[in-house]
Amino acid sequence: MDIPRNYSQTLYNSASNSLTxxxxxxxxxxLNNSTSISLASPFWCVAFACQGILILFSNIVTIVTFxxxxxxxxxxxxxxxxxxxxxxxxxxxxxxxxxxxVGVGSxxxxxxxxxxxxxxxxxxxxxxxxxxxxxxxxLACISLERMRATVWPLRHRMTTNRMYSGVICLTxxxxxxxxxxxTYIKTSHVEYDIYAAWMSVSILLVSxxxxxxxxSFVFASFRRSGKRNRSVGHVNKTIYRDNRLAITLFxxxxxxxxxxxxxxxxxxxxxxxxxxFTYTVQNVVKLLHYMNSLINTVIYASRMAEFKRALxxxxxxxxxxxxxxxxxxxxxxxxxxxxxxxxxxxxxRGSPVLSMRTRSKAERLRLLLHTRKCDH
Numbered sequence: 001m002d003i004p005r006n007y008s009q010t011l012y013n014s015a016s017n018s019l020t021x022x023x024x025x026x027x028x029x030x031l032n033n034s035t036s037i038s039l040a041s042p043f044w045c046v047a048f049a050c051q052g053i054l055i056l057f058s059n060i061v062t063i064v065t066f067x068x069x070x071x072x073x074x075x076x077x078x079x080x081x082x083x084x085x086x087x088x089x090x091x092x093x094x095x096x097x098x099x100x101x102v103g104v105g106s107x108x109x110x111x112x113x114x115x116x117x118x119x120x121x122x123x124x125x126x127x128x129x130x131x132x133x134x135x136x137x138x139l140a141c142i143s144l145e146r147m148r149a150t151v152w153p154l155r156h157r158m159t160t161n162r163m164y165s166g167v168i169c170l171t172x173x174x175x176x177x178x179x180x181x182x183t184y185i186k187t188s189h190v191e192y193d194i195y196a197a198w199m200s201v202s203i204l205l206v207s208x209x210x211x212x213x214x215x216s217f218v219f220a221s222f223r224r225s226g227k228r229n230r231s232v233g234h235v236n237k238t239i240y241r242d243n244r245l246a247i248t249l250f251x252x253x254x255x256x257x258x259x260x261x262x263x264x265x266x267x268x269x270x271x272x273x274x275x276x277f278t279y280t281v282q283n284v285v286k287l288l289h290y291m292n293s294l295i296n297t298v299i300y301a302s303r304m305a306e307f308k309r310a311l312x313x314x315x316x317x318x319x320x321x322x323x324x325x326x327x328x329x330x331x332x333x334x335x336x337x338x339x340x341x342x343x344x345x346x347x348x349r350g351s352p353v354l355s356m357r358t359r360s361k362a363e364r365l366r367l368l369l370h371t372r373k374c375d376h
Contacts (some may be wrong), residue, residue, distance in 0.1 A: 052091045052099065064085045083138045139256055194271050
């Protein structure tokens with residue numbers, strides 16, 4: 001999403017050389033808003049760069065794992081894959097741009113020209129808001145999908161893949177429209193900057209309400225089904241699996257929202273008070289904000305057994321885990337002439353070997369009867 005405007009000005013003014021030396025030694029620079037940026041170490045550049053690499057790696061591994069393993073590509077994880085795509089793009093676009101702006105503001109590399117600075121400012125503002133909104137709206141859609149699967153299971157089973165595709169497309173289109181309007185206001189009408197910020201915050205609050213209401217219905221349904229199962233002394237494996245998936249998705253949602261809370265609070269304090277935050281506080285909050293795009297894979301691997309096995313095979317075995325493949329077939333001799341039994345070796349009798357799956361039903365029956373006759 002967006003960052004407080006005073007910090008935006010810190011980054012962008014430094015990119016256009018609106019810095020003045022604070023002392024003769026040149027150890028730090030003082031910006032127009034009196035925010036001091038230490039140039040003693042490239043800590044923040046390294047921190048955000050490492051975070052961006054981890055975001056890219058974890059999410060591309062998640063996407064590839066789901067893609068290579070057909071048994072994992074169920075409709076219930078379509079929205080999870082969409083969330084991983086949005087998080088991957090966060091590591092690909094806004095995080096590197098943020099590293100660049102922090103480096104320019106700290107004097108690690110020269111600032112860009114005014115024209116390039118303006119272009120980069122627009123791009124960063126747009127992609128940061130766009131991808132942030134996409135993640136939040138996707139989390140709200142995940143909660144609604146789980147509520148539908150839990151409260152109305154029959155209707156949920158009739159949901160088509162086309163409907164999932166439509167919902168995913170709508171999340172991206174909606175986020176793109178809101179991000180375009182917010183970027184236009186923030187870059188062309190700075191006096192109305194607060195309205196652009198409230199657009200994003202309002203969507204976040206609405207999504208939060210949807211998530212809370214949806215999971216309230218989900219967990220209420222869990223309690224009813226749990227009491228019913230205990231009364232009859234039977235546990236349905238499908239219900240257990242759906243409940244565990246819902247809890248996993250709930251943890252993903254809560255972790256993402258917790259990563260957003262300090263960022264939203266920082267924006268609210270900035271726009272409605274005169275409190276100014278230090279450079280360190282702003283970077284810590286932004287680092288936590290981007291952590292939202294990194295935690296999902298950790299939760300998947302710790303909560304989803306099938307995903308964990310598939311991830312292990314992808315990372316360490318370099319092979320595709322395919323649970324749909326049939327077990328190894330037993331090889332038996334095609335011919336049993338001269339009293340040969342199926343236990344005789346092929347090298348002794350010279351008979352060709354075929355798998356049981358390639359034989360006709362009558363031939364398998366004949367071999368089975370012959371085996372029983374030899375046993376007697």
